[in-house]
Amino acid sequence: MKCTRCRGAAEVQLRAHNSAFCRPCYLLFFRRQVERAIASENMFTKEERLLIAVSGGKDSLALWDVLVDLGYDTTGLYLGLGIGAYSSRSHDKAAAFAAARGLALRVVELAEEGPGMAVPAVAGLTRRPACSACGTMKRHYFDQVAHDEGFDVLLTGHNLDDEAARLMGNVLRWQRDHLARQRPVLPPSHPKFVRKVKPLFLCSEYETAVYAFMRGIDYIVEECPNAAGASQLVYKDTLNRLEAASPGTKQAFVKEFLRTGQPAFASTEAREAPRECTGCGMPSYGELCAFCSMMRAVQARAASRAAASDRAAPA
Ligand code: SF4
Ligand SMILES: [Zn+2]
Numbered sequence: 001m002k003c004t005r006c007r008g009a010a011e012v013q014l015r016a017h018n019s020a021f022c023r024p025c026y027l028l029f030f031r032r033q034v035e036r037a038i039a040s041e042n043m044f045t046k047e048e049r050l051l052i053a054v055s056g057g058k059d060s061l062a063l064w065d066v067l068v069d070l071g072y073d074t075t076g077l078y079l080g081l082g083i084g085a086y087s088s089r090s091h092d093k094a095a096a097f098a099a100a101r102g103l104a105l106r107v108v109e110l111a112e113e114g115p116g117m118a119v120p121a122v123a124g125l126t127r128r129p130a131c132s133a134c135g136t137m138k139r140h141y142f143d144q145v146a147h148d149e150g151f152d153v154l155l156t157g158h159n160l161d162d163e164a165a166r167l168m169g170n171v172l173r174w175q176r177d178h179l180a181r182q183r184p185v186l187p188p189s190h191p192k193f194v195r196k197v198k199p200l201f202l203c204s205e206y207e208t209a210v211y212a213f214m215r216g217i218d219y220i221v222e223e224c225p226n227a228a229g230a231s232q233l234v235y236k237d238t239l240n241r242l243e244a245a246s247p248g249t250k251q252a253f254v255k256e257f258l259r260t261g262q263p264a265f266a267s268t269e270a271r272e273a274p275r276e277c278t279g280c281g282m283p284s285y286g287e288l289c290a291f292c293s294m295m296r297a298v299q300a301r302a303a304s305r306a307a308a309s310d311r312a313a314p315a
């Protein structure tokens with residue numbers, strides 16, 4: 001197998017792109033894919049301050065690596081979710097990546113914020129699925145750190161597989177409001193929000209893993225224990241089967257949606273501008289934002305448990 005670019009010996013074959021690459025040409029190809037996504041979607045400029053949400057996994061660390069290489073002004077943001085050994089190992093990977101390259105990493109430990117509870121405690125007290133509590137907490141702290149610390153853009157490492165799986169989920173339930181907002185760039189709908197972007201939206205999970213491997217990035221391979229059984233994984237598996245039968249399916253699914261479907265859904269969605277949450281001051285569509293409502297429920301449940309145990313305790 002020969003490299004499509006230099007005709008040397010190829011190390012990786014990409015059926016979706018009908019090409020194969022040697023290591024140096026692959027690294028160039030991957031970087032160019034990211035550069036093209038940034039340019040074609042007007043994601044950000046070299047003058048802007050970028051905050052990258054890093055989980056210690058391959059996608060966010062590969063994204064950070066490419067952006068540092070391209071000369072962008074980047075800071076990492078790691079959220080300590082408090083999910084046992086998984087969280088401590090993922091924190092170690094993110095911290096080691098930043099330290100080895102002299103990069104700034106902002107760490108927020110959820111157990112040290114607000115009522116002092118991380119994801120498992122919040123999920124347990126509210127009886128919500130862990131991913132629902134986690135998603136609400138992540139969104140809140142990402143938005144708040146980006147706003148409070150003056151960043152221009154918030155970046156996440158969502159890749160093509162993530163976007164295709166999310167699109168499949170939204171289509172299967174015809175979630176018009178979600179389809180209207182599924183884009184690689186979300187402009188801020190309030191002065192306290194920053195632009196949110198996904199520069200890897202056209203890079204597959206496989207391509208990102210190959211890039212991370214070739215660059216010697218040490219990332220956490222294990223999945224969060226709460227991911228098992230998530231419907232996203234079923235969609236990814238289904239899409240991988242379609243991709244194996246017809247390479248390029250995932251790219252076409254996402255790209256064509258963005259070209260034709262998404263604008264049609266967006267044109268029918270008139271969403272009022274958010275006001276400010278009376279609890280935390282961040283933008284919200286209701287009196288309290290989703291995060292503050294959840295935290296009120298957590299505090300109420302914790303207080304009633306404490307009162308019940310006081311009553312049960314012998315005098
Ligand atoms: S799998 Fe669920 S709990 Fe784990 S990090 Fe993702 S959203 Fe959070
Ligand atoms: Zn080559």
Ligand SMILES: [Zn+2]
Binds near residue numbers: 280291292
């Ligand atoms: Zn709030």
